[in-house]
Structure formats: C-alpha cells, structure tokens
Amino acid sequence: MRIDVVTIFPGYLAPLREALLGRAIDAGLISVAVHDLRTWTHDVHQAVDDAPYGGGPGMVMRPQVWGEALDAVVGDVPSGEAPPRLIVPTPAGRPFTQAMAHEYAAESRLVFACGRYEGIDQRVIDDAATWMPVDEVSIGDYVLVGGEVAVLAIVEAVARLLPGVLGNPASAEQDSFSDGLLEGPAYTRPETWRGRAVPDVLRSGNHGAIARWRRDRALERTAARRPDLLAALPPTALDRADRAL
Numbered sequence: 001m002r003i004d005v006v007t008i009f010p011g012y013l014a015p016l017r018e019a020l021l022g023r024a025i026d027a028g029l030i031s032v033a034v035h036d037l038r039t040w041t042h043d044v045h046q047a048v049d050d051a052p053y054g055g056g057p058g059m060v061m062r063p064q065v066w067g068e069a070l071d072a073v074v075g076d077v078p079s080g081e082a083p084p085r086l087i088v089p090t091p092a093g094r095p096f097t098q099a100m101a102h103e104y105a106a107e108s109r110l111v112f113a114c115g116r117y118e119g120i121d122q123r124v125i126d127d128a129a130t131w132m133p134v135d136e137v138s139i140g141d142y143v144l145v146g147g148e149v150a151v152l153a154i155v156e157a158v159a160r161l162l163p164g165v166l167g168n169p170a171s172a173e174q175d176s177f178s179d180g181l182l183e184g185p186a187y188t189r190p191e192t193w194r195g196r197a198v199p200d201v202l203r204s205g206n207h208g209a210i211a212r213w214r215r216d217r218a219l220e221r222t223a224a225r226r227p228d229l230l231a232a233l234p235p236t237a238l239d240r241a242d243r244a245l
C-alpha cells in the first residue's frame with residue numbers, strides 16, 4: 001500500500017516510521033511519503049490560509065495551494081488504474097470505524113490531507129471528488145489543532161490489518177468490534193497481584209467455560225460502556241445464553 005500525507009507539519013508524521021509501522025515500511029508492505037503543503041505556495045510568506053468569507057473567527061486553508069498539492073501528489077492516474085482515495089480527517093467527518101479500516105486496508109493507495117485552522121476551502125473537496133473518492137472522516141467528537149494526529153490513528157488502524165504487518169494475524173481477527181462487542185478484561189501472570197487473583201475459570205483449562213466467561217464479560221462491558229453497539233447488533237448476533245445475561 002502506498003500512503004501519501006500532505007501537511008504543513010511533516011515532522012508530526014515521524015512516528016509512522018517507528019516500531020510496527022517502521023518494520024512494515026522496511027519490509028516494503030507499506031510506502032509512506034510525507035509532503036509539505038508549503039511546497040505549493042508561491043509567495044514569500046508561503047501563506048496556506050486566509051480569512052473566511054462571511055467573516056467569523058479563524059482562518060481557512062486556501063484552495064489554490066491545496067489544489068496544486070493534490071494535483072502534484074496524486075499525479076496523473078494512469079487510465080484503467082483506480083485513483084487513490086483521498087481521506088480528510090475533520091471533526092465534521094463521518095465517524096471512522098473498524099469496518100472503514102478494513103475498507104481502507106483493501107485500497108492500493110491512500111492520500112491524506114491534513115487540515116488545520118477552521119478547515120480547508122470546501123471547493124478543494126468538491127474539485128477532488130470529481131476525480132477520486134473523497135472521505136471526510138472523524139476519529140471522534142472533539143477538535144484537534146490539525147489532522148496529523150488523526151492520520152497517525154487511521155494509518156495505524158489500517159496498516160495493522162495488512163497481511164504480514166502484525167506478527168500474529170489472529171489478534172486482528174479477535175479485535176474489539178470484530179464481533180460487534182467491546183473486548184472484555186485480560187489477565188497474565190502472576191496469578192495473584194496486590195491481593196487480586198486471576199478469575200479461576202481462566203486457569204481451568206475448560207475452553208468452553210472460558211469462551212462463555214469471556215463473552216459474558218464482553219457483553220457486560222459493552223452494555224455498560226457502549227449500549228449503542230449492543231443496540232446495533234443484528235438480532236442473530238445474540239444467542240439464548242447471551243440474552244440470559
């Protein structure tokens with residue numbers, strides 16, 4: 001997978017080259033190119049933003065700069081080849097989910113546009129959408145200073161799903177959300193720690209009982225913390241034992 005990121009703070013994307021993702025890059029599973037948006041400014045101040053039409057606080061990122069940047073970074077899409085997907089992290093976006101991470105993991109190329117200030121001139125999105133799929137995506141209901149942190153989160157969630165990136169692919173299958181529920185509690189040695197013992201069932205070797213216990217804990221936690229996920233489950237997802245909980 002080829003990943004391009006356009007940002008005014010290239011240094012913010014340095015963590016992509018660390019650890020798991022760094023190894024995936026070294027293994028050639030992913031290529032990451034980070035581009036400084038100011039490359040496509042032509043004024044001495046390298047201005048990337050300007051005052052908003054209609055007034056109001058803050059600044060808006062200029063269309064000319066972004067237009068030239070995306071033209072250059074996306075380049076000419078060879079005929080017959082699918083264009084990359086442009087992802088724009090924004091508080092106003094569609095909520096990013098594990099299902100979307102799986103969708104993105106199937107793409108051969110992703111381009112990320114990191115917005116700042118009050119956002120990017122809408123015409124940049126509208127123009128880009130005439131020649132590539134554009135997703136405005138939110139990673140949560142809060143406002144960051146820029147999209148860079150969101151790109152780190154999205155790239156990590158997507159890259160870990162790529163074959164060969166995770167040492168143990170089974171853990172991606174048993175993710176939280178993979179069965180629509182939150183992951184329950186996990187334990188490792190020692191058996192007792194600060195007077196707290198590991199639940200006996202987990203040391204019983206009774207795999208049926210262990211699976212049941214884990215599912216019960218996941219259902220309890222999901223009901224307590226994310227009733228919306230429980231409500232969204234298809235009716236067939238809960239068996240009789242689940243309902244008895």
Ligand SMILES: COc1cccc(COC(=O)c2cn[nH]c2)c1
Nearest residue numbers: 090091115119138139144146147
């Ligand atoms: C594109 O325009 C803007 C404007 C302001 C901030 C940002 C960065 O994204 C977020 O703040 C965010 C993403 N998901 N949840 C919060 C982008």
